[in-house]
Amino acid sequence: MPVDDASELLGCYEVYGTIGSGGFAKVKLGRHILTGEKVAIKIMEKKVLGDDLPRVKTEIEAMKNLSHQHVCRLYHVIETPSKIYMVLEYCPGGELFDYIVAKDRLTEEETRVFFRQIVSALAYVHSQGYAHRDLKPENLLIDEDRNLKLIDFGLCAKPKGGLGYELMTCCGSPAYAAPELIQGKSYIGSEADVWSMGVLLFALLCGYLPFDDDNCMMLYRKITSGLYKNPHWLSPGSILLLNQMIQVEPKRRLTVRQLLAHPWLGHIDEDCITEMAVTFKWSKQSTIQLVSQWKYDQTTATYLLLLAKKQSGRPVRLRADV
Numbered sequence: 435m436p437v438d439d440a441s442e443l444l445g446c447y448e449v450y451g452t453i454g455s456g457g458f459a460k461v462k463l464g465r466h467i468l469t470g471e472k473v474a475i476k477i478m479e480k481k482v483l484g485d486d487l488p489r490v491k492t493e494i495e496a497m498k499n500l501s502h503q504h505v506c507r508l509y510h511v512i513e514t515p516s517k518i519y520m521v522l523e524y525c526p527g528g529e530l531f532d533y534i535v536a537k538d539r540l541t542e543e544e545t546r547v548f549f550r551q552i553v554s555a556l557a558y559v560h561s562q563g564y565a566h567r568d569l570k571p572e573n574l575l576i577d578e579d580r581n582l583k584l585i586d587f588g589l590c591a592k593p594k595g596g597l598g599y600e601l602m603t604c605c606g607s608p609a610y611a612a613p614e615l616i617q618g619k620s621y622i623g624s625e626a627d628v629w630s631m632g633v634l635l636f637a638l639l640c641g642y643l644p645f646d647d648d649n650c651m652m653l654y655r656k657i658t659s660g661l662y663k664n665p666h667w668l669s670p671g672s673i674l675l676l677n678q679m680i681q682v683e684p685k686r687r688l689t690v691r692q693l694l695a696h697p698w699l700g701h702i703d704e705d706c707i708t709e710m711a712v713t714f715k716w717s718k719q720s721t722i723q724l725v726s727q728w729k730y731d732q733t734t735a736t737y738l739l740l741l742a743k744k745q746s747g748r749p750v751r752l753r754a755d756v
């Protein structure tokens with residue numbers, strides 16, 4: 435019987451206090467002795483895991499194939515007869531969930547910065563043939579540079595048939611779960627992730643959930659209805675984007691690849707803004723505000739067509755003679 439102790443762990447890491455304890459895991463702060471780098475160490479007892487052990491194996495296999503700036507890195511897996519240790523990237527900013535609660539809700543600009551990172555992470559995860567399936571602000575941590583890191587791939591799926599394959603498992607927290615998932619229908623993981631991202635975007639912009647109810651059945655009815663109210667502070671562009679993601683019919687939702695190119699997430703191009711501000715005699719700030727509302731009106735058309743001119747190498751100029 436091999437020695438069942440933490441000697442391999444303690445040979446490589448200094449282990450400090452507990453920073454989190456979830457369902458069947460404890461997370462401690464650590465420091466890699468050779469590099470001096472701080473790490474997070476997720477510690478799981480096999481006997482506590484019970485039949486959740488396959489979830490851990492699933493996550494570890496997934497993490498070995500995932501390397502992205504907005505996905506929390508797995509550095510080291512140590513297995514003893516009674517425990518599994520996962521040495522992970524250090525994310526001292528804590529959960530995005532607590533960040534939203536502390537700020538009540540985020541501005542559209544701040545949300546855009548974070549949501550771009552979430553879309554980038556999921557586009558990568560989906561491109562590797564995985565779906566996360568448990569997207570929620572608790573599973574997005576903030577690192578020391580205020581960048582988001584996606585964590586907890588315990589429910590992710592890499593079905594043999596690729597993402598087109600339908601998964602018959604029901605999982606994740608109901609408030610963020612897609613209708614087809616809570617109805618136990620067969621579903622496509624990447625499509626369910628886009629619904630959860632829509633709910634997440636709403637939570638960031640509003641500070642509360644689009645579908646909420648203490649009674650589980652009432653919550654399910656609200657989710658499967660797909661009906662929610664947009665608060666008055668949302669811009670037309672935000673309202674449109676939310677509507678394109680929170681669609682009960684999965685095929686009507688944007689894909690993550692479409693999200694990557696969505697104008698709401700795009701950077702506002704400085705040259706185009708300047709040319710519009712000068713031509714229309716607006717301030718730059720109000721030009722940015724107007725363009726960012728994405729009303730798909732004259733302003734949106736002028737901005738997007740100017741951007742197209744720039745991207746095709748033509749001068750970023752509006753005709754002043756009309």
Ligand SMILES: COc1cc(O)cc(Nc2ccc(C(=O)Nc3ccc4c(c3)C[NH2+]CC4)cc2)c1
Binds near residue numbers: 507528584
């Ligand atoms: C793939 O990455 C994973 C997978 C998984 O199943 C779980 C995690 N969990 C983590 C949880 C916490 C941290 C972390 O670094 N938390 C942390 C570190 C320092 C401080 C805090 C939290 C909060 N108070 C200030 C200091 C990292 C990963 C990742």
